Amino acid sequence: MRAVVYRSYGPPSVLSLENVDDAHERSAPGRGELRVRVFAASLNPKDVLVRKGKYKLFTGHRFPKGLGYDYAGEVVACGRSAGFFANKDRVFGMIQTWDGGTCAEYITVRAEECARIPDSLGWEEAAAIPLAAQTALQALRDVAKVRLGTRVLIHGASGGVGTFAIQIAKALGAHVTAVSSSPNHDLCRTLGADETIDYQTSSPFAAARGYDTIFDVFGNRTFTEARRALHGRGTYVTTVPSRRTFLDIAKTLGAPQRARLVKVRSKGSDLAYLAMLAEQGRLRSIIHRVFDLHDVQAASTQIETKRTRGKVVLRIREMPSDRSAGTISAAQSP
Ligand SMILES: NC(=O)c1ccc[n+]([C@@H]2O[C@H](COP(=O)([O-])OP(=O)(O)OC[C@H]3O[C@@H](n4cnc5c(N)ncnc54)[C@H](OP(=O)(O)O)[C@@H]3O)[C@@H](O)[C@H]2O)c1
Numbered sequence: 420m421r422a423v424v425y426r427s428y429g430p431p432s433v434l435s436l437e438n439v440d441d442a443h444e445r446s447a448p449g450r451g452e453l454r455v456r457v458f459a460a461s462l463n464p465k466d467v468l469v470r471k472g473k474y475k476l477f478t479g480h481r482f483p484k485g486l487g488y489d490y491a492g493e494v495v496a497c498g499r500s501a502g503f504f505a506n507k508d509r510v511f512g513m514i515q516t517w518d519g520g521t522c523a524e525y526i527t528v529r530a531e532e533c534a535r536i537p538d539s540l541g542w543e544e545a546a547a548i549p550l551a552a553q554t555a556l557q558a559l560r561d562v563a564k565v566r567l568g569t570r571v572l573i574h575g576a577s578g579g580v581g582t583f584a585i586q587i588a589k590a591l592g593a594h595v596t597a598v599s600s601s602p603n604h605d606l607c608r609t610l611g612a613d614e615t616i617d618y619q620t621s622s623p624f625a626a627a628r629g630y631d632t633i634f635d636v637f638g639n640r641t642f643t644e645a646r647r648a649l650h651g652r653g654t655y656v657t658t659v660p661s662r663r664t665f666l667d668i669a670k671t672l673g674a675p676q677r678a679r680l681v682k683v684r685s686k687g688s689d690l691a692y693l694a695m696l697a698e699q700g701r702l703r704s705i706i707h708r709v710f711d712l713h714d715v716q717a718a719s720t721q722i723e724t725k726r727t728r729g730k731v732v733l734r735i736r737e738m739p740s741d742r743s744a745g746t747i748s749a750a751q752s753p
Pocket residue numbers: 463464465550551554574575576577578579580581599600601603618636637638639657658659660681682683722725726727728729
């Protein structure tokens with residue numbers, strides 16, 4: 420089968436599309452597993468960090484490695500105790516491993532870490548959701564306990580996690596202030612943001628603003644900077660697991676103002692909730708661009724710019740035309 424692999428840590432040029440031996444093809448999926456024919460995958464900053472060797476402690480020195488954690492595809496075989504899934508089900512999810520591998524024609528996944536794709540959602544829109552939207556959901560609902568009336572600031576609101584965070588915070592009933600560069604303000608408002616701030620011209624943390632939750636999606640601010648703008652019992656949630664983050668968390672255990680870290684987990688129940696929001700038209704995938712699989716180096720370079728509006732998606736194989744029509748591109752959005 421065709422798959423994207425790399426044989427050393429490094430820049431996007433280490434990535435290549437190859438015909439690889441598919442060890443799983445010869446064996447049935449194991450207990451709790453599904454075999455999936457992949458139609459689309461999406462990339463995340465995690466792909467870049469792992470490919471550059473930033474997490475060598477966890478990823479080691481065994482090569483070749485695969486690329487990608489997010490996927491959307493069709494079940495072709497079910498292992499024992501693989502939930503209620505059946506062959507031909509359309510599923511999406513994120514593989515919960517350090518080594519990626521969803522940029523491949525076939526993958527084997529854990530059934531408990533995926534969910535069915537609603538009929539109204541195309542492959543590309545579905546592939547954009549799992550890692551980024553689950554991060555936003557778990558940060559806002561589980562870590563920060565956002566609910567009706569919560570005042571939320573989202574810093575880094577126009578990227579992969581941020582575009583989902585705006586919509587999920589609104590679905591939870593929050594008042595949302597989105598922080599992005601000004602060209603992306605219209606996009607943030609279209610997704611439901613009540614207010615927008617341009618971090619290039621004014622600091623969202625300069626004054627007491629009484630936010631209940633500050634979600635530092637981009638992760639370049641600190642709890643110390645953010646706390647002035649936080650409510651006295653507010654929560655600052657970051658995506659970046661730095662030494663500073665762990666110190667702030669330790670210092671604020673039991674304190675009224677809290678620093679916290681989100682660490683995304685792939686859960687079938689969360690994906691099913693996100694699928695429901697998408698089916699109801701309350702969650703849209705903003706797609707910066709869809710790349711063909713042989714353009715994987717360009718797709719990875721785009722993620723490295725840190726200027727991606729929404730998500731970068733890879734088309735893994737030709738799609739049945741009725742399943743790819745619904746994609747909303749960032750270029751089409753304001
Ligand atoms: N802990 C976890 O479990 C977890 C899970 C997912 C992601 N993450 C991390 O979360 C971060 C964001 O992920 P992502 O997928 O949203 O990334 P992304 O899509 O690459 O983010 C791109 C966005 O960042 C914004 N940006 C660029 N420079 C900025 C700055 N100086 N200040 C504020 N915003 C800026 C850009 O908006 P403008 O052009 O409008 O500035 C752009 O829209 C990454 O570091 C990722 O590794 C962690």
